[in-house]
Structures are given as structure tokens and as C-alpha cells.
Amino acid sequence: MKTSLFLYNSFSRIKEVFKPLDKKNIRMYVCGPTVYDRAHIGNARPVLVFDILFRLLRYLYGEDNVTYVRNITDIDDKINAKALQSGVNIESITEETIEWFHKDMDFLGALRPNYEPRATAYVSQMIEMITKLTSLSFAYPTEDGHVFFEVERFADYGRLSNKKLGELNEGVRIENEDSKRNPLDFVLWKPSTNEEPGWDSPWGKGRPGWHIECSAMAKDILGEQFDIHGGGIDLIFPHHENEIAQSTCSNDMKKFANFWLHNGFLKIEGEKMSKSLNNFLTVFDLIKRDFSASAIRYNMLSTHYRQPLDWKFERLAEAEKTLIKWNNKKESRNEVDLPKQVLNALLDDINTPLSIYEMHQLYKNEKFADLNKACAFFGFVPKGRKDHLPISPELSKKVNNLIKDRNNARLSKNFLLADKIREDLLGAGIIIKDSGQETTWELSTNLEIKKLKEL
RNA sequence: GGCGACGUGGCGGAGUGGUUACGCAGCGGAUUGCAAAUCCGUGGACACCGGUUCGAGUCCGGUCGUCGCCUCCA
Numbered sequence: 458m459k460t461s462l463f464l465y466n467s468f469s470r471i472k473e474v475f476k477p478l479d480k481k482n483i484r485m486y487v488c489g490p491t492v493y494d495r496a497h498i499g500n501a502r503p504v505l506v507f508d509i510l511f512r513l514l515r516y517l518y519g520e521d522n523v524t525y526v527r528n529i530t531d532i533d534d535k536i537n538a539k540a541l542q543s544g545v546n547i548e549s550i551t552e553e554t555i556e557w558f559h560k561d562m563d564f565l566g567a568l569r570p571n572y573e574p575r576a577t578a579y580v581s582q583m584i585e586m587i588t589k590l591t592s593l594s595f596a597y598p599t600e601d602g603h604v605f606f607e608v609e610r611f612a613d614y615g616r617l618s619n620k621k622l623g624e625l626n627e628g629v630r631i632e633n634e635d636s637k638r639n640p641l642d643f644v645l646w647k648p649s650t651n652e653e654p655g656w657d658s659p660w661g662k663g664r665p666g667w668h669i670e671c672s673a674m675a676k677d678i679l680g681e682q683f684d685i686h687g688g689g690i691d692l693i694f695p696h697h698e699n700e701i702a703q704s705t706c707s708n709d710m711k712k713f714a715n716f717w718l719h720n721g722f723l724k725i726e727g728e729k730m731s732k733s734l735n736n737f738l739t740v741f742d743l744i745k746r747d748f749s750a751s752a753i754r755y756n757m758l759s760t761h762y763r764q765p766l767d768w769k770f771e772r773l774a775e776a777e778k779t780l781i782k783w784n785n786k787k788e789s790r791n792e793v794d795l796p797k798q799v800l801n802a803l804l805d806d807i808n809t810p811l812s813i814y815e816m817h818q819l820y821k822n823e824k825f826a827d828l829n830k831a832c833a834f835f836g837f838v839p840k841g842r843k844d845h846l847p848i849s850p851e852l853s854k855k856v857n858n859l860i861k862d863r864n865n866a867r868l869s870k871n872f873l874l875a876d877k878i879r880e881d882l883l884g885a886g887i888i889i890k891d892s893g894q895e896t897t898w899e900l901s902t903n904l905e906i907k908k909l910k911e912l
Numbered sequence: 913g914g915c916g917a918c919g920u921g922g923c924g925g926a927g928u929g930g931u932u933a934c935g936c937a938g939c940g941g942a943u944u945g946c947a948a949a950u951c952c953g954u955g956g957a958c959a960c961c962g963g964u965u966c967g968a969g970u971c972c973g974g975u976c977g978u979c980g981c982c983u984c985c986a
Contacts, residue, residue: 470916488986496986503986535984618981624914625982667984689986690917696985721917722980731985759925759935765918765979772924775936782950802926811926814934821934872945879947890948897949 462517465763465806467717468617472806477684483514483523484683486675488692491530492554493539495739496561498768499723499730505754506720506762507687508567512834513803516795525570526678528671529555532576532664537653547654561740565750566836574674580656582673583665586707587645595706599636602648602661608641611702617717618694643699645669668699686714690721720762726769751837752776758809780837786825794830852909856887860896885909
């Protein structure tokens, strides 16, 4: 029986007991999306993983005692490129994308963070931090309007990602930016042309580099030190390494985040998800295909957050089935609680697969009230039934008529016809269930509207 | 080349020294006109080779294999 929360800290590379800096104000910062495109399921993984951690912290320490910040990156060259290419202005792109992001993540049942700061609202804080870094000689401006962080000045540089400066230098790509003192120095500020978004600064009109926003926003909202910093494992280097460098050096060398948590990567049907392979799967794609939020959550959480996750539709269908089974035993209201076995699993570095195992045990042992409570904690809510079906009322009526025909055939013992109707419906993605006097139906995951219309 | 992760039954996936994870699929049974759903039962695994130990998926060493980061990326 565990009594404390253990978390794997990427910084120390071991599981550690989580001790909050302030029990009355647990502070967590998670790197959020760059808003230029619809969120894909890779974006959804940290959202859902840290949603569970957020819920767990609230459960352990009280809802009002946890502050969760997830930033929105709305200054970025990918956004600029999209604006240039599409002819749509930057604000329209970011506003629309943020709206999509909220809709999609709300659909997934992720609790909104307490703060969702946007980079554009924190440029002055970034300039302030960069100014401080230059005045302390951790950073240097160049004649062409850049400001670089000088990695050699920070002795701990590379500690998070376990890299040594000398080794990094060997593999580094030589860029045109020969104004850098060291090829690994990273940009804090860069000059903008007239087409690019820019802000006035001591170094001329320009825009911030990517990393500085998180340091500035975290400091402004959470303070110089806070408990947990999270994000995808790909962000360890250089993003988080650079954040540590900037923040530590501009905050009197105080330790930045106490815990670093990183979620593993996501593949699709065995392949790396990438734009070049054209196997990008957005959350919106899943919604359109009528997968439930609960099944997506279940699927995402059935692999431990630090493991790589291979996204397969077969598993999603399996999740859907399990949840239907569980929801059929719904007894209590949506009271949130954690039965102790489920809690224990979560206390061990958020072992969600083990907690799901415990939920299967609760089902098996007919502890349905406990199961319901755990489901409520995980955000596994019943999928809307027939009123939610993505088929038209006409088709719905057609299905009902066919079922009526079939039942008549069954009454007259014409089982050949009855079975044919059932097979036809099944082929179109409608599953028939006879229970007692009543016949019900539901959609399978491979609904084919076209076939259904032809029946 | 550097750093790191991982290799468990058909698939998925826990388990850091001591009977069985478990889920899905399969098989057998109950139920059903037959199915579906549900319930009961059941076979099947720890990449390979050494070592430590009374005892190892679990610790140590080696081999093979897969993957990630080092460049924008959750």
C-alpha cells in the first residue's frame, strides 16, 4: 500500500517521491501546441496524460490547490509560413486553430488548465528576461539584431538531456549564422523583416526565439520555481534544456522545475506519424469516425505514458467494447473517487495500464459502484446511444423496418429470411441483438452508409 | 558517431528475486431457432548466450534485433 505519489523524474532519471514546494499550491507547466494546424493524436497524448496527472493532483491535494499552466505558442515560423502560403493573416490562423484545439480537447474530456498563456501576450516579459540574461553576460546581441544564449556560460548545460558540449559540437550542423560564438548557442531574439511579425526591442524590431516563451510565462504565472514541468520526450533537447538554461541563469541560479516528466512518442499502425508519410491522424478525424472520447482516452491510457504507443484502430474498437461492457453496469451517479487499488497504481508513476487492470478486477468482482467512480475519475463516460448515431432519421427508420420484417419472419419460423436480413445489416455495419422480447441494434465500427442505403 | 529507450503468449499490455497479471482474439460449455451480447471454464509467454542466487521476465555481462533524440516536431 503506497501512501505517496512516485514520479519518474527525467532530470534525475529515477522515480522520486513527489513532495510539493507548497501543498496549498501545486504548480505544473506543460508545453502546449503551436497553433497552425488541427491537433493530431500525438498532440493529444500529453494533453490526456497530464490531464490524468492534473486530476490526480487535484484528488490528492484538493481542487483549489493545483495550478496547471499549458501555453499556446502563437509566435512561430511555421505559422508565418502558413500565413504567407495561404494568404490568411496570422491572427486568423491562430485564432481558428486555438478554437479547434479547444473543441477537440474538450471533446476528449480533458480538463482545461487554469491558465493558457499565449506567447503574443508575453513578449514584454520575454524581452525583460533576455535583457537580464545579456546584462549578466549569459547572452550576447550581435550586430545583425540577434541575441544568442551562450551555452558555455551555463555549467549545467546538457544535464537534462545527458549531453556533453564537446560531443554535441561534433555532430552539429553548420548553419549560416556564423555570428554565433558557439554553434550550439541558441537564439533568444531574432530580427524580423517587414512581412514577419515583429516587436520593438532593445535589439531592433524582431521576434522571440521559441524557447524563451516558456521560461517567461512560467515565471510570470508560476514563479521562479515550481513543481512539475511536462511535455513530449522529443522536447528534452533542445527545448527543455534551453528552458532550464535561460530560467536558471535569469533567476539567480535557482533550480527551475523540480520534476521533469516526459511522455513517449506515438506511432500509427507501426509507422512513425509524419507529414511526409501522410499518416497524420487528427483528433477531428477520430471524432468524424464516431469514436467515443472515452475509447480514445482508454486507448491512450492503456499504455504507460513513458512507453512508445502504437495507435491501432483494432485497439480502439476493443476499448469501445470494454467501455460498453462497463457502462452497462452503471449503478451510481458520476461520483468521482478512486478505489484504493486503482489509486495505488496511479501513485506508482501514473501506472494507468495497471489501474485499468484493477478496473477489470472490479468488474469481475462485481464492485460496480467502485468501477463507476473510477470511470468518472478517468473521464470514461457512457457514449451517447441512439440519439447520437451518425445516420439520418430516414436510415434509422429503414433499419427499424428491416428489423420488424425480420421479427415477423422469425415468428413465422422463416429463419432463412430472418438470417439474411441480419447478415445484410451486419454487412452494412449494424449489429442486431435479440434480448427477450426486444430487439436492439447498434453501430459497429465499420459502418457503411452506402451499403445500408442499398438495402 | 554520441546519448537513451525497448525486446513478455496471435494482438495489446502490467509485473525491479519466490504460486496465477489481465484485456481482446482462440477453444469448450451455459444461453439463443441460429447468432450477437452476457456468464462460466481453458490452452498458450517472458529475444539469445553466459553469470550471481536455494530460487530470475525481474539483478550482472555479452550477442542479436527494433526504435527515439542529436534538425522543426507532443
